[in-house]
Amino acid sequence: MAGWWRALSRAARRHPWPTNVLLYAALFSSGDALQQRLRGAQADWRQTRRVATVTATFHANFNYVWLGLLERALPGRAPRTVLAKVLCDQVVGAPVAVSAFYVGMSILQGKDDIFLDLKQKFWNTYMSGLMYWPFVQSGDGTFKSALPFFQTKGSSAIKGSPEK
Template sequence: MNPAHPYISNVLGYTTLFASADLIQQSVLGGKPAAGSTSEDSTVIDWCQTARVATVGFCFHANFNYHWLRGLERMLPGGGVNAVTGKVVVDQLIAAPLTISAFYIGLSFLENKEDLFEDWRQKFWTSYKVHVILMARLNFALVPPVARTVFLGGIALAFTIFLCHLRQQRDHKLE
């Protein structure tokens, strides 16, 4: 990341991570088989789906997380036990529900789904539980403030792969 332009670097990096997560999810965890293919090794990438995931990452997640982490550090500075505990609690009570909701509702909006909240209602709690375990504990306890946005982006890659995969589960069961 370019320290001279941290906002731009973080937003573009985060958007790339979201697009990469969807591509990994499609190619490794469950892309659609190519037409006429009998092998699961031959999948077709849904580039429109990847563009939608990248759009949600760019329009909401990248911007929100950049500003959220900076604000959280100003509100609860330092790495002591009390500061870290406070950051984890506030992050999990405010940011986690917002970002998970934005993911599901944003994608449903971009897909022009009639019920924008269907995926959210079905998958929010599972996603939230995984988020609590994966994201919060590591980010504030082990990573210095200057590296948190980048680190969060890396963890977000893994979590977004999980979200993309979980979101596609209903679609594949209907086929």
């Protein structure tokens, strides 16, 4: 297992874009297959392939470029900067990504109204994401890392501790 992880890490450093695309497609596809299994449904591999297609053609590429732009526009890891990046991502990036997913899936499913799922599911998906992604994006996935200004070590970040 350690050898596999090292090889993946090397590939990601040498070829970040294609590695990103493959990882996104694998994670989204695995999530789709797992969701089907947890619901007790029979495996719908065509659905899983559609998820992989939308992910590989749009999501992975969009996120790679979008997060790179955010990092260049707001460089650093100071609490204020991290929170600004998370806010920008949730206000701009997330709606684009959610919309593209539902419209892309509807196109691949051959639906007549490609915006129907988007209209029906956007707000629930977006609001659910707002409860999850900011914490994951801000560090190690804990409340402590998501909102570092709640920590009190010497000087408070709210009072203007220096950014690094």
